[in-house]
Amino acid sequence: xxxxxxxxxxxxxxxxxxxxxxxxxxxxxxxxxxxxxxxxxxxxxxxxxxxxxxxxxxxxxxxxxxxxxxxxxxxxxxxxxxxxxxxxxxxxxxxxxxxxxxxxxxxxxxxxxxxxxxxxxxxxxxxxxxxxxxxxxxxxxxxxxxxxxxxxxxxxxxxxxxxxxxxxxxxxxxxxxxxxxxxxxxxxxxxxxxxxxxxxxxxxxxxxxxxxxxxxxxxxxxxxxxxxxxxxxxxxxxxxxxxxxxxxxxxxxxxxxxxxxxxxxxxxxxxxxxxxxxxxxxxxxxxxxxxxxxxxxxxxxxxxxxxxxxxxxxxx
Amino acid sequence: xxxxxxxxxxxxxxxxxxxxxxxxxxxxxxxxxxxxxxxxxxxxxxxxxxxxxxxxxxxxxxxxxxxxxxxxxxxxxxxxxxxxxxxxxxxxxxxxxxxxxxxxxxxxxxxxxxxxxxxxxxxxxxxxxxxxxxxxxxxxxxxxxxxxxxxxxxxxxxxxxxxxxxxxxxxxxxxxxxxxxxxxxxxxxxxxxxxxxxxxxxxxxxxxxxxxxxxxxxxxxxxxxxxxxxxxxxxxxxxxxxxxxxxxxxxxxxxxxxxxxxxxxxxxxxxxxxxxxxxxxxxxxxxxxxxxxxxxxxxxxxxxxxxxxxxxxxxxxxxxxxxxxxxxxxxxxxxxxxxxxxxxxxxxxxxxxxxxxxxxxxxxxxxxxxxxxxxxxxxxxxxxxxxxxxxxxxxxxxxxxxxxxxxxxxxxxxxxxxxxxxxxxxxxxxxxxxxxxxxxxxxxxxxxxxxxxxxxxxx
Numbered sequence: 199x200x201x202x203x204x205x206x207x208x209x210x211x212x213x214x215x216x217x218x219x220x221x222x223x224x225x226x227x228x229x230x231x232x233x234x235x236x237x238x239x240x241x242x243x244x245x246x247x248x249x250x251x252x253x254x255x256x257x258x259x260x261x262x263x264x265x266x267x268x269x270x271x272x273x274x275x276x277x278x279x280x281x282x283x284x285x286x287x288x289x290x291x292x293x294x295x296x297x298x299x300x301x302x303x304x305x306x307x308x309x310x311x312x313x314x315x316x317x318x319x320x321x322x323x324x325x326x327x328x329x330x331x332x333x334x335x336x337x338x339x340x341x342x343x344x345x346x347x348x349x350x351x352x353x354x355x356x357x358x359x360x361x362x363x364x365x366x367x368x369x370x371x372x373x374x375x376x377x378x379x380x381x382x383x384x385x386x387x388x389x390x391x392x393x394x395x396x397x398x399x400x401x402x403x404x405x406x407x408x409x410x411x412x413x414x415x416x417x418x419x420x421x422x423x424x425x426x427x428x429x430x431x432x433x434x435x436x437x438x439x440x441x442x443x444x445x446x447x448x449x450x451x452x453x454x455x456x457x458x459x460x461x462x463x464x465x466x467x468x469x470x471x472x473x474x475x476x477x478x479x480x481x482x483x484x485x486x487x488x489x490x491x492x493x494x495x496x497x498x499x500x501x502x503x504x505x506x507x508x509x510x511x512x513x514x
Numbered sequence: 515x516x517x518x519x520x521x522x523x524x525x526x527x528x529x530x531x532x533x534x535x536x537x538x539x540x541x542x543x544x545x546x547x548x549x550x551x552x553x554x555x556x557x558x559x560x561x562x563x564x565x566x567x568x569x570x571x572x573x574x575x576x577x578x579x580x581x582x583x584x585x586x587x588x589x590x591x592x593x594x595x596x597x598x599x600x601x602x603x604x605x606x607x608x609x610x611x612x613x614x615x616x617x618x619x620x621x622x623x624x625x626x627x628x629x630x631x632x633x634x635x636x637x638x639x640x641x642x643x644x645x646x647x648x649x650x651x652x653x654x655x656x657x658x659x660x661x662x663x664x665x666x667x668x669x670x671x672x673x674x675x676x677x678x679x680x681x682x683x684x685x686x687x688x689x690x691x692x693x694x695x696x697x698x699x700x701x702x703x704x705x706x707x708x709x710x711x712x713x714x715x716x717x718x719x720x721x722x723x724x725x726x727x728x729x730x731x732x733x734x735x736x737x738x739x740x741x742x743x744x745x746x747x748x749x750x751x752x753x754x755x756x757x758x759x760x761x762x763x764x765x766x767x768x769x770x771x772x773x774x775x776x777x778x779x780x781x782x783x784x785x786x787x788x789x790x791x792x793x794x795x796x797x798x799x800x801x802x803x804x805x806x807x808x809x810x811x812x813x814x815x816x817x818x819x820x821x822x823x824x825x826x827x828x829x830x831x832x833x834x835x836x837x838x839x840x841x842x843x844x845x846x847x848x849x850x851x852x853x854x855x856x857x858x859x860x861x862x863x864x865x866x867x868x869x870x871x872x873x874x875x876x877x878x879x880x881x882x883x884x885x886x887x888x889x890x891x892x893x894x895x896x897x898x899x900x901x902x903x904x905x906x907x908x909x910x911x912x913x914x915x916x917x918x919x920x921x922x923x924x925x926x927x928x929x930x931x932x933x934x935x936x937x938x939x940x941x942x943x944x945x946x947x948x949x950x951x952x953x954x955x956x957x958x959x960x961x962x963x964x965x966x967x968x969x970x971x972x973x
Binding site: 308309310313352 | 518520521
C-alpha cells in the first residue's frame with residue numbers, strides 16, 4: 199500500500215476526535231459509577247462505530263485496571279429470536295456456533311464474560327452492541343438474561359447499545375411500554391447523543407489531528423508534510439483553514455440540508471479530497487483565496503449534498 | 515453457576531494450578547457458597563479437588579471443548595514453584611521433577627516455599643485460606659484475562675492435544691528422568707515459554723530418528739536444550755507424534771490463513787516462486803497437505819502454533835483471508851547447490867539491513883546477530899526456511915564451511931542490542947529456539963525478531 203493510500207483506506211483511517219473522547223469519557227463514567235448500561239444514539243455516518251471500536255480497548259475502572267469490552271453488532275434477520283442474539287454474541291466471543299441451544303450459548307457467553315471480568319478487581323466487563331435499533335424489544339431480554347446470569351456470578355456487566363437515531367425511534371417507543379420497563383430501566387436509562395463536528399473549534403481540533411497524523415510508520419512524515427510539502431515548509435498548518443472551512447460548510451450545507459452536525463464520514467471525505475487533490479497545487483501559504491477555493495471545491499466534491507435529493511427532492 | 519476460569523487455562527497445569535484457577539475464578543461468590551455448589555454437583559466422598567474437576571469437566575462438555583484433566587503425577591504434599599509463575603496463578607507439574615532446577619520462563623530458582631510469606635507452597639486444601647498475593651488466591655489475571663478473552667477456543671483445543679499427549683504418555687518415572695534407552699522415545703529438547711503475562715509451556719519436541727540425528731551431526735548442529743531429557747513413553751501413543759504434528763498442522767493453517775494478509779501473501783507466494791530454480795514445487799492445499807509438510811519439519815510446530823496463537827492480536831489487525839494454496843519448494847531430489855532459501859529470505863525481510871542496502875560490518879568474536887523488524891508471516895516463513903535449510907543442507911555436496919564463508923556477503927549487523935527478542939538462537943554447533951519474551955505481548959503489525967544465524971566466527 200502506498201503511503202497516499204493510507205488516507206483512502208477508510209476502514210483503517212481514524213483520527214482521535216473531541217466527540218470520540220467525549221464518548222469515551224461518558225462510557226467510562228457509566229462503568230465507574232456502576233451503571234448497567236447506556237444507549238448511544240446518533241445519526242448515520244457520524245463515526246459512532248469507529249469511535250466505539252477505538253475506545254473499547256482503553257476502558258479502565260477508577261483504579262486504572264483494564265475493563266474488557268466486547269464488541270458485537272447486530273443485523274436485520276428474518277427470524278427475530280432470542281437465540282439469534284445469543285448466537286451473534288457467542289460468535290463475537292469466538293465460539294463456533296452450530297446448533298447449540300440458547301441455554302448452551304448463554305453458558306458460553308456468561309463464562310467467557312466472567313473470565314474476562316477477572317481482569318480487574320471490580321469484576322467489571324462491558325458488552326457493546328452496535329446497530330441496536332435492529333433488535334426487537336423481545337430480543338433485548340437476551341441481554342437482561344446475560345446480565346442476570348453474570349450478577350449471579352458476582353460479575354458486573356455493563357451493556358452499551360449503539361443505535362442509529364433515525365431507526366431507533368420505533369424501538370424506543372416499544373421500550374416505553376410498561377411491560378418493557380425492566381429492560382428499559384436496566385440498559386436504556388441513560389441516553390447519550392453522539393454528534394459529528396458541531397463547531398469551528400471541534401473542526402480545528404480534527405484538522406489538527408490531520409496535521410499530526412503520520413503517514414509513514416514510526417516517526418514518519420505527517421499528512422500535511424507529505425501531501426502539501428511546499429505549504430508545510432512555509433510553516434502552514436491544515437488547522438489554520440478551520441474558520442473558512444467551517445463557514446463554508448455551515449452556510450452552504452449545514453443550513454440548507456438541515457444537518458445538525460458535520461458527520462465524520464463527510465468530513466473525512468472532504469478533507470481527504472482537499473489534502474490529496476487540491477492543496478498540493480497551492481504553493482503560497484499567503485494565497486488564502488486559492489486555499490479557500492480549494493476548500494469550496496473539496497466540500498462540493500465530497501458529496502455532502504446527496505445526489506438522490508437532487509433527483510427527487512429532500513421531502514419524503 | 516460455577517465458573518472454572520477455563521479461558522485462563524495454561525498447558526501443563528498441575529492439579530494445584532487448576533484448583534487455584536478454579537478458586538480464583540469463583541472467588542467473588544464466597545468460598546462457602548462455592549463449596550456448597552460443589553457439593554451439589556455430586557453426592558459422595560469426592561474431595562473438593564475432584565469436585566472442582568467435575569465442575570470443569572461439565573463446563574467443557576457443555577461447551578463442546580475437550581477436557582484435559584490436570585496432571586496428578588506428583589505428590590500433592592511437596593511442591594516447588596517459581597515465584598513469578600506463582601504470582602500469575604500458575605503451577606506447572608513439571609516443576610516437581612527433580613531435574614528442573616530453574617524456571618525456564620523467568621530463570622528463577624524453583625523453591626519449595628513462598629518467597630513472599632515464607633510459608634511452604636499451600637496444599638490445595640488450604641489454598642482458599644491463604645491471603646498471600648503470591649501463593650494464595652488473591653491473584654489478578656489482568657493481562658492474561660484481557661488477552662485470552664479475545665482468543666479463539668481453538669487455542670484451548672490445541673492446548674488440550676498437547677497436554678493430553680504429554681500427560682498421558684509420559685509416566686512419572688519418565689518425568690523423573692529415567693534415562694531409558696529402549697522403547698518408544700520422546701525427546702523433550704527444550705521447554706520454552708513466552709513471557710511473564712501469558713506464560714505457558716510449549717514443549718519443543720523432535721522425534722529421535724536416525725535421520726534427524728544425522729542431519730544434526732552433518733550439519734554440525736545440535737538441539738541444545740535448557741533441560742534435556744530423553745523419555746521413554748509408558749506405551750506407544752494411540753496417535754503417533756507425526757499424527758500429532760499433522761493435527762497441529764491444521765491449526766497452523768488456521769494461524770497462517772488468519773495472519774497472512776492479502777498482499778503479504780502474494781509477496782510470499784512470489785518470493786517462494788522465485789526460489790524455484792533448484793526445487794520442485796509442490797502445490798498443496800492447506801488442509802490436505804499442510805500436515806504432511808509440517809511432519810517433515812524438525813521444529814515442534816504444535817508448540818510454535820500454540821505459542822503464536824496465544825499471542826495477542828488486535829482485532830482486525832490480521833485480516834482473515836481464505837487462500838486455497840500456495841507453492842512451497844520442496845527439494846525432493848536432494849538439495850539445491852546452495853542454501854538459497856535462507857539467503858533470499860534475508861533479502862525479503864522488511865527492515866533487513868541487507869534489504870535496505872546498508873553495508874554492515876561483521877564483528878568477529880562474541881556474537882553475530884541479525885536483528886530484523888519482521889512481520890508475523892515472515893516469522894513463519896523464517897521458521898519454514900530454517901527447517902527447509904536443514905533439508906537443503908543434508909546432501910553430501912553441501913559444506914558448512916562454504917556456507918559460512920559466504921556469510922560476510924550477507925552483511926551482518928554488528929551489534930546485538932536487544933536481549934529478549936530471539937526467535938532462533940544458535941551458538942557454535944548449537945541451534946535451538948527461544949521464545950521471545952515480547953512475542954506474547956506484541957500488538958503491533960511488526961514484531962522485532964532476532965535471528966541468530968546458524969554460525970559463529972569463532973568455530
